[in-house]
Amino acid sequence: MSILEKFAALNNRYDHLKQVGADPFAVKFDDIISCVEGVVNGKKTLLFGTNNYLGLTFDDEAKAESIEAIRRHGTGTTGSRIANGSYKGHQELERALADFYGHTHCMVFSTGYQANLGMISTLVGKDDHLFLDADSHASIYDGSRLGHAPVVRFRHNNPDDLAKRLRRMGDQPGDKLIVVEGIYSMLGDTAPLKEFVDVKREYGAYLMVDEAHSMGVLGEHGRGLAEREGVEDDVDFVVGTFSKSLASVGGFCVSSLEGFEILRLASRPYMFTASLPPAIISSTLSALRTLRAEPQRRTKLTANSRRFYTGLRAAGFHVGPECSPIVAVMVEQPEVAVMFWKRLLEEGMYLNLALPPATPNSSAFMRSSVSAAHTDEQIDFAVALMTRVGRELGLLPEENNVCAFPGPTAVFSGERLGATAATARALPQGAGAAAGMA
Template identity: 45%
Template structure:
């Protein structure tokens, strides 16, 4: 697929028809929500990362021959938390539901060979469809779906965004193939990534920031108020540090977040500089005007976007 967005959009649309039911985690990415808006299937949301909520929703569905597709993500992009895939798979199997896992943020970073959270949790063989994107750890553009179901070949003809739009360019695909090779051949990069994650999380907590509970390459810094979040984001940027800012409509108005993402390419020095900037930015009065960024400022550390 041309992008991961297109993969979700047209896969879910192609897999599910008017007689089917799609069950999605309530924190799903926009591409999953948008896919459900384009199908004639019944759509049911269950509580975020709550297999019990999924079980109750499946239980309430009338017993019939309708197909059920459960869609979850391996690693969620805003809170940086991981899906309890083993429990989700157990519930799906108990109720005869297919499982699709979007590993957009976990591909390359989780699992012994970097295949994602399903591999890390030992349930890869029980997942029906795995979706991935090239736009995160593989540093390219494109989307992919893999499955052991031979019927997946039919999607080459019925997934509209596969049939009716251009495929990835040769140069992009060559870059992605090289990145896949690196992911496979250099597990030490994953070890380096996890060291970086722990260093950044410890440092942020020492400064006094409240961060998400789950250890993952996405480090959400929970600020809350929208104006404070934007003010802090601008002070960080002025000092040469880029993080993602998540404000409405990306989240509720009082639950704004700054999101840092760790990379294996960061060194201990990069993280130390980033933490220095974080410490200085908090030291400044929260209501103060952000300083204008001088043209001679160059970013010291860029914590990459993984949106």
């Protein structure tokens, strides 16, 4: 019996998926033309599955600074910061992020996944208690597994359920850490952060907010949900990633807690992972400056998200509970969802497919991520295409209410789609896929 035999059931489900349609977890791009366009199987394709919220992957200044960093400092660091030392750029980026968030400390990790892994597994030990929202990202759950603290799950976005579980703890000793997300990567809903802060205060707990999908998206200055809700002073740790709004790769944690710096010697995912290369550090610094200097990108992103979300909802699709750059469309039957995804790709639209059992409520859906770089015409095309294909697959009635938008496409019916971050939770644990916090 092979050591891989344990994955037989997963392999059978994957084979069945591929028989229904094209493999949604092995899409290959022939070329990437821009932030919102690529080439798949020789066909120009509109990208709605990239998490490229501010459209900065092709930013001229970021590219130039990244290239100059390679010329001056080489292609990589070849080791961890603990073993090989920190480059000047690492420290500059940490200072810039701490300043952006108004905190005194920052640690930069090599991925956003590792930021959650490193912080959660280190902050709470076997005598402490970790409270996780049931819909937490895989990196949060994996961080809890790497650590030794008992884990208590509370109902998604339910402060009352969290309070009830904290109340049951009574006077048990140990620190209590609550972890929630700003925007949840599967359905695009936000946490009721003010209520969670009230619970945190009442029970003397610490609060960590993962702003991976809300950094650059929410708040007057783009600091995320905590800024928008006016509770930044009550959040003890902010974790985030560079792979969304900052258009590169990496992760971070900022905090003002005294003694924070010792975590560099306590966090194994920080200590034993090679540090980010100079090119990534430089482009990330450039993107952070742009995020701060160009709030109009957030304004455009908000408008684009509303245009897409309301268009799909008007068409009759069952969309997520809130309007955000993450727009999820529920499809009852997984086989139909696969065919829907395949048809859209064939007709020039890329997004991601999410399938049970790893999705919230075991639903099948498609998830899209809107970008500030999308034009009104591109959004209208996507809505119209999804509406037409949805009708052809029987997901929508033949006649539906139309939703009129200004611009070249005057009248069309909205449609719903899916996108990248869905993939991380679209397959059972152990199935490799694109992650919401890569």
